[in-house]
Amino acid sequence: MSPLFFVHIPKTAGTSFRLGAERLFGKEKVVYDYGKDSDATSPVTRDFLYGETVDAWGFAKACHRHSVAMMAGHVPIARFVSLAGVGNSVTFLRDPLQRIASDYAHFVRHYGYQGTFREFYSLPVMHNRQSSFLTGMNLEAVGMVGMTECYAESLKLINARYDIEIPQREDNRGKVHLGDVHDISEKDRVELTRLNRRDIALYNNARHLFDQRLSLFHKGQPYSHACLIEVNSRQVAGWAWWEGDDDSPVEVEVWINNHHVGNAVAVEHRPGLCRLRVPRGGYIGFSRPVDLKPGDQVQCRIAKTGQWFPTQPRQVPSPGK
Known part of the structure; x- marks a missing residue:
């Protein structure tokens, strides 16, 4: 099994998670990348990724030789996703306004x-920080996206998904408990919302996906990584695969304006996703011919479990849009 890859977004309970992982796996089995100048960055990371020659594959082989259980750091998901695989990639998201107040x-x-709080959050580097860590990645593909506000439930899902037992901790907190809320004035709230629209949209989508996944978990049903990629007047298309080791194809129902119009099986090749090391060698795509008009509402459902995706119907765009 490839090591886990933890995308540690600042102030999302990541320190609690990584220290819990150290306790489970042993500190020597967790490799860090917090940048060239950080004392927390592991020697093997420095040797292969910050030396005169950057050798990511050599880094991966060294991690394999030393049976590394997890790679982690304040790095974008693109840093190691092709080495660990998107299914082994984990992160946490937090309410964007609360996250920046904590930061x-x-x-x-x-x-x-x-500086003042307003001066701090007005810095361009502080805008949409969570989105920047996940640039170019569909949230639906990521192995596990936990929610800081639901840390205990998130940890339960992660432990069940990867058959591990990372203990719960609360480290590096500015508040007494992870769920405590920072006070933000209405004026700051309005401006923060304007500056962080991408993060707010990302968080809202992540919360819907998390609630859906938690509900399936409590029912004892499997979760499917599933995404509707294309909706036009002639076809709908996307991809889907089961979490974990089940590599059987996923059957997808297509619904138009709340009516079931037919099914498709996710067995088409999606070579663009192979760099993420998706299951089934990338044969996880589906498509279905349809006759749609602008304004029609399209949604899909996993036939086996009733899991809807996207969580809200997609509208067929008008020509030229």
Whole structure:
């Protein structure tokens, strides 16, 4: 099994998660990449990724030789997803406004930042930070996306998905408990919302997916990584695969304006996803010819479990849009 890849987005309970992983796997089995100048970055990472020659494959082979159980760091998902596989990639997301308030408190507390909260969140580098870590990735493909506000439930899902037992911790917090809320004025809330629209949309989608996954878990039903990619007047298309080791093809129902119009089986090749090391050698795509008009509402459902995707129907666009 490839090691887990933990995309540690700052102030999303990531420190609690990685230290819990250290306790389970052993510190020597967790490899970090927090940048060239960080003391937390592991020697093997420095040797292969920050030396004169950058050798990502050599890094992966070294991790394999040492039976590394998890790679982690403040790095974008593109950093290691092709080495670990998207199914072994894990991250946490947090309410964007609460996350940036926590980040500000962290900078004041640990780095002596003396600017105002507004000055801090107005810095372009602070805008849509969670989205920046997941650039180019469909959230539906990521192995597990936990929610900081539901940390215990997230950990339960992660442990069940990967058959591990990472213990629950609460480390590096600015508040007494992970669920505590930072006070944000209405004026700041309005401006933060304007500056972080991508993060807010990402978080809302992640929350819907998480609730759906948790519901299936409680019912003892499998979760499907599934995404509707194309909707036009002639066809609908997307991809789907089962989480875990089940590589049987996924049967997808196609619904138009709340009516079931037929099924498709996800067995078509999607070579563009192979770099993510998706299951079935990339044969996870589906498509179905349809006759649609602008304004029609399209949604799909996993035939076996009733899991809807996307979580809200997609509308057929008008020509030229």
